[in-house]
Amino acid sequence: xxxxxxxxxxxxxxxxxxxxxxxxxxxxxxxxxxxxxxxxxxxxxxxxxxxxxxxxxxxxxxxxxxxxxxxxxxxxxxxxxxxxxxxxxxxxxxxxxxxxxxxxxxxxxxxxxxxxxxxxxxxxxxxxxxxxxxxxxxxxxxxxxxxxxxxxxxxxxxxxxxxxxxxxxxxxxxxxxxxxxxxxxxxxxxxxxxxxxxxxxxxxxxxxxxxxxxxxxxxxxxxxxxxxxxxxxxxxxxxxxxxxxxxxxxxxxxxxxxxxxxxxx
Numbered sequence: 001x002x003x004x005x006x007x008x009x010x011x012x013x014x015x016x017x018x019x020x021x022x023x024x025x026x027x028x029x030x031x032x033x034x035x036x037x038x039x040x041x042x043x044x045x046x047x048x049x050x051x052x053x054x055x056x057x058x059x060x061x062x063x064x065x066x067x068x069x070x071x072x073x074x075x076x077x078x079x080x081x082x083x084x085x086x087x088x089x090x091x092x093x094x095x096x097x098x099x100x101x102x103x104x105x106x107x108x109x110x111x112x113x114x115x116x117x118x119x120x121x122x123x124x125x126x127x128x129x130x131x132x133x134x135x136x137x138x139x140x141x142x143x144x145x146x147x148x149x150x151x152x153x154x155x156x157x158x159x160x161x162x163x164x165x166x167x168x169x170x171x172x173x174x175x176x177x178x179x180x181x182x183x184x185x186x187x188x189x190x191x192x193x194x195x196x197x198x199x200x201x202x203x204x205x206x207x208x209x210x211x212x213x214x215x216x217x218x219x220x221x222x223x224x225x226x227x228x229x230x231x232x233x234x235x236x237x238x239x240x241x242x243x244x245x246x247x248x249x250x251x252x253x254x255x256x257x258x259x260x261x262x263x264x265x
Contacts (some may be wrong), residue, residue: 006117009061009084013120014131016056017106020049021122024091027102028124031192041094045172046070046216049090050105065240069210077238087213087239093186097124102253103184105192109213115234119214130192130218138195139141147224152251152258156200157182159190163205164245172265175203178262191215194250195222200260203253209233210244219250226250228241229265 023045031043049232050070058066065085067078086108089150091097102125110118110133118133140143150156156177163172175181183191184197187207193199195218216234219226229247249259 005084006110009057009064010118010120010131010133010136012057012060012094013086013108013118014129016053017108017120017122018129019056020052020090020106021124022104022129023048023052024097024124028097028102030096031096031098033098041098042070043091043094043098045097045187046090046094050088053088053090053106053108061143067210069241077240079238080111080114080236083113083240085114085236087111087210087236089188089210089214090247092188093184094117096185101185103189104184105188107188107214108215111213111234114237116213116217116234119192119217121188123192123216124191125189130196132195132221134221136221137142137145140196145222146222147195147219147222147252148197148200149223149252152179152200152255154178155179155180156255157198157202158259159184159193159199159202161185161190161204161206162185165205167173168205173261174264178258184195185222187211188215191226191250192222193217195219197222201249201255203249203259203263205245205247207246208241209236209246211214212246212248224250224252225256227256227260 006105031045052066065082068088089107097104106122121130128141191200191216
């Protein structure tokens with residue numbers, strides 16, 4: 001049977017992401033980072049990967065919209081008007097990448113009518129491709145995987161990055177008292193690692209849609225949940241680099257319930 005429109009795009013996404021891994025590894029720890037207008041860092045490799053993937057995808061699917069943290073001009077929000085659109089973070093974990101810390105990822109999401117339907121993530125630390133979406137399984141280095149189904153305990157591993165605002169410091173203290181904490185410097189990998197069973201849960205206060213869209217496509221299919229603390233970002237109706245922060249807890253059903261209990265919301 002001929003490929004569906006989604007399957008054609010999944011195939012193209014995997015090829016486009018894997019084509020950038022040689023450049024990513026070659027310049028790892030060497031690329032010079034500069035500070036952007038929003039206080040985050042960018043390197044020439046972020047921009048190059050973004051340009052390459054955008055050109056590859058739009059050459060094959062010119063009717064689609066393509067949004068990237070690094071390339072999309074968004075002085076005003078850009079409405080999502082096409083059936084399919086793409087959201088790219090060319091290097092999630094740029095601070096790590098520029099410093100020679102390998103926890104970083106290429107994160108490419110395919111959205112249909114504003115909802116993530118497939119995510120393709122290159123995990124540089126493990127040198128593997130993580131990908132999947134609703135009804136299509138979740139795959140880690142070509143093997144089917146699931147989220148950890150065990151109930152939460154004091155030995156559960158929780159991905160947690162220090163929150164920007166001090167008002168969330170008490171939440172961080174309670175998480176430290178109840179779980180074992182990992183802060184990898186890549187929100188994409190935190191969520192993807194829940195989907196493939198390496199982490200048991202995540203609490204995060206400071207993400208944008210390009211940080212998480214690809215990994216969000218994996219979670220439900222893997223048996224995990226994501227609970228947004230200030231409203232769900234999907235369906236995505238517009239794209240802007242000035243969007244608000246996305247906050248959430250993630251894990252299996254029991255873990256999400258326990259995380260809500262611990263952080264008090």
